[in-house]
Amino acid sequence: MSLRLSLWLLLFCLGMFRHKLLPGVQADSVPSAAKTLVWGPGLEANIVLPARFFYVQAVDSSGRNLTTSPGEKTFEVKIVSPVEQFTRIWIQVLDRQDGSFLVRYRMYATYTDIHIHILLNNKHIAKSPFILEGPVYHEGCDCPQPSGSVWEAHMHCPQSFPQIDRDLAIYASVDPDRNAQEIPQRFGQRQSLCHYTVKDNKVYVQTFGEHVGFRIFMDAILLSLTRKVRLPDLEFFVNLGDWPLEKRKPTEKIQPIFSWCGSNNTRDIVMPTYDLTESVLETMGRVSLDMMSVQANTGPPWPEKNATAFWRGRDSRQERLELVKLSRAQPNTIDAAFTNFFFFKHDESLYGPLVKHVSFFDFFKYKYQINIDGTVAAYRLPYLLAGDSVVLKQDSSYYEHFYNELQPWEHYIPIRADLGDLLEKIQWARDHDEEAKKIALAGQQFARNYLMGNRIFCYYYKLFQEYAKLQVTEPKIREGMELVEQPSDDLFPCYCHRTSLRDSAKDEL
Structure with missing residues (x-):
């Protein structure tokens, strides 16, 4: 066999081997460390979520996005804190099989700052390492941002949600005093309700009806939100059942009821479902089905x-x-x-x-x-x-x-x-x-x-904010209400810099 023929056969076999190694990948299309894109809320210190996340889009050396997976183990992600020997952070790199990856991580402690290293063949990609200057708070840290507008800007929340606008448009005003009397009388015997008051960013509740176990989902989202941002004072009723309740016509006196589901025949104010809400709060926790997995x-x-x-x-x-x-x-x-x-x-x-x-x-x-x-x-x-x-x-x-x-x-x-x-x-x-x-x-x-989780938090906050604006009497902690305690975080306590700033200001006074 001639040398030229042998070389040709060798090159042909290498080519076949390469295509078997990278099935479905475009010819000569492998990720480039310099061109690959990285973005998302998990790269911003001020966006606190139960599970933070960001995206990686594999891009080849010519600038084309890969549209098939280059391999589940293509990218390696390490998250460290320079001042901590060990970081209590669980990381998952999820291959979306379309050339992009979703990286999620759940922090179990708060850090002064963290460095996110994203590597391709031991080379940093894009602008890696990404440095989140802290403090970088974990989900359990009770450190609310005092300004709602600042929090919304940090979260990149939309200016409005059309469904919230539609739901609240039928109310010229809301009277917490009147609702506190009339809604339990009308629904409290036959339905399962929670009556909530948020006052000074603390959550209080009273339940009506027999089957109030689903209250845990509403408690959880309210506590999680109040750890992240200071909510306006407000008072409202949540329907814990499946079916929306308010069936009165617009010409009648409609009472505001928050529900997880709406219908064309009712007037309830719709929230994200308890199922979607829990999947956000427990991502990388006790639930396996969520919008990321x-x-x-x-x-x-x-x-x-x-x-x-x-x-x-x-x-x-x-x-x-x-x-x-x-x-x-x-x-x-x-x-x-x-x-x-x-x-x-x-x-x-x-x-x-x-x-x-x-x-x-x-x-x-x-x-x-x-x-x-x-x-x-x-x-x-x-x-x-x-x-x-x-x-x-x-x-x-x-x-x-x-x-x-x-x-x-x-x-x-x-x-x-x-x-x-x-x-x-x-x-x-x-x-x-x-x-x-x-x-x-x-x-x-x-x-x-x-x-995704960031939008769900934005939706709840915007709903509470806009509803609070409609109140014409002051929300009150009613007789029979109990404080919903924040869960203890004794294992990995955090030190809220906003608390220490307020304490310093008091000391100066």
Whole structure:
């Protein structure tokens, strides 16, 4: 064999080996340490979140964004504090499989400052190391920013939220004194309510009704917010049940009730759901399903997903029974089954047998995700959008705090409330694969932009701020209310620089 032929064969084999080593990566497209981009709220000391996060976009030497994963272990992240021998920080680098990475970290102590090192083949990328000049507070540190406007600027909160504007527009004013008398009389016997007062940035509560366990979610977000920013004094009622309560017409005397779900037939003031709220507060904590973890578990690439519409859940609505029935008639089109029977136990023999629970991340093995209401809105929609399957969403009178910003045919494929056009819509998606994929990616981008933890905190703060402006009598700590204590943080206490500044000022006086 000639030397030239041997060299040619060697180069050919090396080329084949290289392509096997980097499947799906564009030819000659590998990340460049200098060109790769890094950004996000987790690079700013003043943005305090339960789990801080930032993004890395792999870019090649010619300046092109990579659109497939260069490998899960491509980037290494280290976070250290120069004045601490050990840092109590848990870090995760999540590969989003589209050339970008989500880096999240949860701090269990407060540091004077921290240095974030992001490395590619032991080389710093972009402007690494990123230095967060402190103090850099952890989630448990009670050190509120005194100025709400400063906090909003630090958090990059939007000027307004359209849903908040819509919900509060029906109230010319709010009278805490009158509400404190009338709302418990009207709802307190039959419903489960919490009556909250925030006074001097401390939280007080009184409960009404039997089933008040869900109060823990509202307590948690209020305590977390008051550790971060000084809330205005306000007094309000929270509905702890599934269904929104205020059914009076605009011409009647409407009373303000905060709920986790709204409907076209009620007037409740909508907050992010307790499920989404807890997932934000407990990210990298006791919950595994959150808006970040989903982004790293979106199943196989689009062409390799199963072209069947998928659904799992419990029997909380008649349309869900119809869906399972339809699945049996069209098993090659729909894979739908119940994991639990509760509401229609007498029909279990008709719509069973029950199937085992499927990991939510395994949902994304399927291209088409069916979203049907439960007792109210199906609270899984944020997580379905965050994947890269396309959502077929049932038309519904119920909505969460972000539904009105979603656009049919842009962020999801709409289906009729009675599911009458479901088979037709699935067939459309199959026949228009590129358009369906485009809708899936637009829904995913919406979730990434508007449903992450920083936006949820902004939403709650803006809601409380705007509601407080409507009050015409002073919020009071009513008889029967108890203080909601901040959790103790004895293991890793923090020293709030704002507290010491206030103490110094008092000493000077």
